[in-house]
Amino acid sequence: MINRRIVSGMRPTGKLHLGHFHGVLANWLELQREYECFFFAADWHSLTTEYNNTDGIAESIRDMVLDWLSFGIDPGKSTIFCQSAVHQHAELNLILSMITPVSWLERNPTYKEMQENLAAKDLSTFGFLGYPVLMAADIILYKAARVPVGHDQLPHLEITREIARRFNYLYGEVFPEPEALLTETPKVLGLDGRKMSKSYGNAIFLSETADETRKKVMSMVTDTQRVRRSDPGEPDRCVAYSLNNIYLTESQKEEIGVACRGAQIGCVDCKKIQAEALVSALAPFRSRREELTANPSMVDDILADGSRRAARQASETMRQVREAIKV
Secondary structure, eight states, X not given: OOOOEEEEEEOOSSOOBHHHIIIIIHHHHHHHHHSEEEEEEOHHHHHHHHTTOOTTHHHHHHHHHHHHHHHTOOTTTEEEEEGGGSTHHHXXXXXXXXXXXXXXXXXXXXXXXXXXXXXXXXXXSHHHHTHHHHHHHHHXXXXXXXXXXXXXXXXXXXXXHHHHHHHXXXXXXXXXXXXXXXXXXXXXXXXXXXXXXXXXXXOOBTTSOHHHHHHHHHTSOOOTTOOSTTSOOOGGGOTGGGGHHHHSOHHHHHHHHHHHHTTOSOXXXXXXXXXXXXXXXXXXXXXXXXXXXXXXXXXXXXXXHHHHHHHHHHHHHHHHHHHHHTO
């Protein structure tokens, strides 16, 4: 029987934004039509950077899963669960940490990058260094065949493959080495031109109102070399124009591009068009979210059911692991 299982998680460190909308949820929606999917709220992973600020994690989990459901992630097709509700994640993480060389973790390209970008946080912890081990446990616990990743995440998956390979070498074949399922996603820039991120404070959140969205779009950085309204602009230098690449048609983009370069449209008018296109695109999602919010216990029920389903598979895997290591 062909293994068509996929595992993917998301850290509940705050509200979801446009980057998640296009970079993760759009892919998940397609994957659940073709694969057996396990989608989880990675609350233990959130502790790697938010260990001293845990008050909002539980609420973030509910908000995040509500966003998933509003987007169309279907608990009837996919197993939706919370990482910490399946204790086998922690058990396998502990076992894998015993066999993972520190050098593998130190060469992780994201390790120093995140320390630099989040310099205000103390990330000199064992948990932060070892989060790729927990990620490996998350994936191979369900014996996933494929893992949806972008090109920038391939080094992370390779660590998972190396850990699975090392375990199999030491104790016998238990885990398949998961393959990458490369996903192409549109580049979503934040308000300041950096990658959209909650940590950078430059995000447009899905749960915001239409007016809040409009206000944020109007605050986006434009072509910094266009000083006056009468100066020709260059869309390729404009952060705000990046939204056009996602939400406008080709003819609309071409028309605005020509008008911008010819100083026939100002940045304010351009951003008004962008804002309305974005608000219109998010309207069905926000309407569905409002409907689901009327049933506050629904998310908890879905997570409880999904966690039970995930735990059944996780328990069987750990039975095989303990048999292999003879402990």
